[in-house]
Amino acid sequence: xxxxxxxxxxxxxxxxxxxxxxxxxxxxxxxxxxxxxxxxxxxxxxxxxxxxxxxxxxxxxxxxxxxxxxxxxxxxxxxxxxxxxxxxxxxxxxxxxxxxxxxxxxxxxxxxxxxxxxxxx
Numbered sequence: 291x292x293x294x295x296x297x298x299x300x301x302x303x304x305x306x307x308x309x310x311x312x313x314x315x316x317x318x319x320x321x322x323x324x325x326x327x328x329x330x331x332x333x334x335x336x337x338x339x340x341x342x343x344x345x346x347x348x349x350x351x352x353x354x355x356x357x358x359x360x361x362x363x364x365x366x367x368x369x370x371x372x373x374x375x376x377x378x379x380x381x382x383x384x385x386x387x388x389x390x391x392x393x394x395x396x397x398x399x400x401x402x403x404x405x406x407x408x409x410x411x
Contacts, residue, residue, distance in 0.1 A: 304332070304359050304366055304376060310383040310392060311362035318348055327351055329358070329365030332394070334375040342375065344394050 306314075314330045331349045334342050352358045352367040359366050368376060379396040 303378070304357075304368065305380040306359070306361035306364055306366060307380065307382045308362050309385075310381045311364035313383040313392070314364050321348060323348060323350065325363065329367050330381075331367045331369075332372065332376060332381065333369055334372040344376075346392060 315325050318325050318328055318330075328348060328350050329352065331345075331347050333345045335345050337343045349367055352365075353369065355370050357368040357370075357373050359368075366381065375398060376394065376396060378398065379394050382393050382395060384390065384393055
């Protein structure tokens with residue numbers, strides 16, 4: 291599956307699991323944001339022990355050149371620079387005794403650090 295970016299290019303889609311969408315939508319509502327317009331921004335930044343790390347935050351609307359995907363009612367915004375790193379990834383939410391949080395399953399990763407927060411492509 292692929293999605294079209296705002297600049298017209300075909301990029302691999304980002305999948306969002308039902309549990310990730312449910313958790314993100316709940317957090318959006320708790321922040322008082324409109325879930326129809328707002329969304330979760332997924333981005334890649336320099337840093338971490340393997341060189342790159344994921345970042346997430348809520349945005350009220352996408353930027354003009356963002357890739358926008360929607361799964362289970364959640365809109366996800368990805369900037370063009372990050373699209374190259376996260377295309378084809380799956381965003382999941384895990385809750386458990388040891389840890390709870392969002393996790394990106396990224397097929398583009400060559401290696402990642404032991405904590406799973408940092409990666410290299």
